[in-house]
Amino acid sequence: MSRLRLLPFLLIIAALSACSKKVQTTGCPTGQMCTMIFTTIGVEFVDSAGVAVKVKDVNVVNQRTNTAIIASGINTPEDFAGQYVIVTDGNKKELSTQGDDVKITATSVATGQTISAMYKISGGCNCHVAKVAGPEKIVFTQHNK
DSSP: OHHHHHHHHHHHHHHHHHHHHHTOOOSSOSSOOOOSOOOEEEEEEEETTSOBOOEEEEEEEETTTTEEOOOTTOOOOTTOTTEEEEEEGGGGGGSOSSOEEEEEEEEETTTOOEEEEEEEEEOTTSSSOEEEEOOSEEEEOSOOO
16 A cells, blocks of 8 residues: 555656756757847957058967857958958857857068967857957057068
8 A cells, every 4th residue: 555655756756857857958048039130249450559450361260179260241351451350140159158269360461470369259059249358459569661
């Protein structure tokens, strides 16, 4: 008789443990409310006087995955001095939710100086990419020839 009384409790415990296994979350949470804004993160290249510097050979590399990031969904004009888009919401899946260290390297067209800077950029399960840390501007210290 006591075994029959224990049976409902054992069934309840088994059912609850089975439910908890099914509820495990994988991937990004559903039901997240995000705006329709398409976010971009850019960088400004300047010289020591704060004047915009035209750059070439810009490389953006996610240090966690050691892969290049190419800004998705937007083009930066070749002659747009000083401004460069490094990531967009189109690159969100290439970045972790907590943020990845991203190394930006570029060469000044005028002086040939190559410079690098580190940023921390998040994406992943967030609604949009975001700059977590990094300089507002990347400064070239050499002056034009």
